[in-house]
Amino acid sequence: MINRRCSLSLSWLIAFFAAWWTAGAAAELLELEGQWQQGGIIFGKVTPGYELQLDGRRVRTTDGGEFVFGLGADAPRQVTLAVRDATGRAETRTYEVKQRKYNEQRVNGVEQKHVTPPPELLARIERENALTRKARLLDDERRDFLQDFIWPLSGPITGVYGSRRVFNGVPRSPHYGLDIAAPTGTRVVAPAAGLITLAEPDLFYSGGTLILDHGHGLSSTFIHLSKILVAVGDRVEQGQAIAEVGATGRVTGPHLDWRMNWFDVRLDPALLMEGKPMPAKSPRISKE
Ligand SMILES: [Zn+2]
Structure with missing residues (x-):
């Protein structure tokens, strides 16, 4: 009885750590490069197989996880990127967007x-x-x-x-x-x-x-x-x-x-x- 309980909680722990690790991995493998300002073009890379959304809009990724998206002339002060793995687990991050003054x-x-x-x-x-x-x-x-x-x-x-x-x-x-x-x-x-x-x-x-x-x-x-x-x-x-x-x-x-x-x-x-x-x-x- 004790043994069984032990192995149950052990497998629960393993599952927990696996999930934690996966969520952590998503964060580790999100690379971004570009200008975080209105009109900016952002290139990046995410763990292959993960899905990406910018303020709810799908961002297409290559097989290798590369992607591009853009920030419009009236882009808000903050945008949110959601990274979702195959199980649907999502992590979101918020980025500041520099507001420009146009002449x-x-x-x-x-x-x-x-x-x-x-x-x-x-x-x-x-x-x-x-x-x-x-x-x-x-x-x-x-x-x-x-x-x-x-x-x-x-x-x-x-x-x-x-x-x-x-x-x-x-x-x-x-x-x-x-x-x-x-x-x-x-x-x-x-x-x-x-x-x-x-x-x-x-x-x-x-x-x-x-x-x-x-x-x-x-x-x-x-x-x-x-x-x-x-x-x-x-x-x-x-x-x-x-x-x-x-x-x-x-x-x-x-x-x-x-x-x-x-x-x-x-x-x-x-x-x-x-x-x-x-x-x-x-x-x-x-x-x-
Ligand atoms: Zn012109």
Whole structure:
């Protein structure tokens, strides 16, 4: 009788310690790297087979446990990551998100139709918004996001993420891209490998528009292009020429506007590229 009780409590103890160890292991094997601020992109690794949620939203992991997620322009002061093992045991951790102050940029001299579009264009604009929204929702297991990103071109930064925009004196939605000035025809290369999910030569606001998906919901969007050198469904490698800079859509001059998304969440490419030098000079492919 005593023996039996002993062995029962011993196995209970072993089970308890196994559970404690497992919970401890989940904590040990959560590695995170990135900028904990609005617009930031966070890369990480968790014990393979564990599930991850950011504020209740599933975060896809690779077989090796790698993942990426992003913090939007209005991300709250705190976010919560839940790590769940196969038995459903979850551990949650809270992270502080630095809140940013965005500047205001006044842009004058854009065509008036790009400030207050005539009613007959609204259906077109809505259709085009739906196209880009849909392309950014692709959720697949490609691991291109794990590459070390490179600049798509070199040039002076003329517009930043998050600025409130006032066009010809009229306030409009904030700017969620990074503007890099370069002459029309300048080569744009893929900052990381990926799949082309949208290639449109003439959208109303963004002109020549390309979306390159890096897997796990991380995508790059390039707008105001004069020429697109790839097609939807193409697989491109890092450094491959994919487009040429232009001045199409709502612009006052030629530049590349590079946007990044984690699905519908808008991210700041400048944070990803912080500390990485631009290439010496990007060659021009075509003359204006
Ligand atoms: Zn821009």
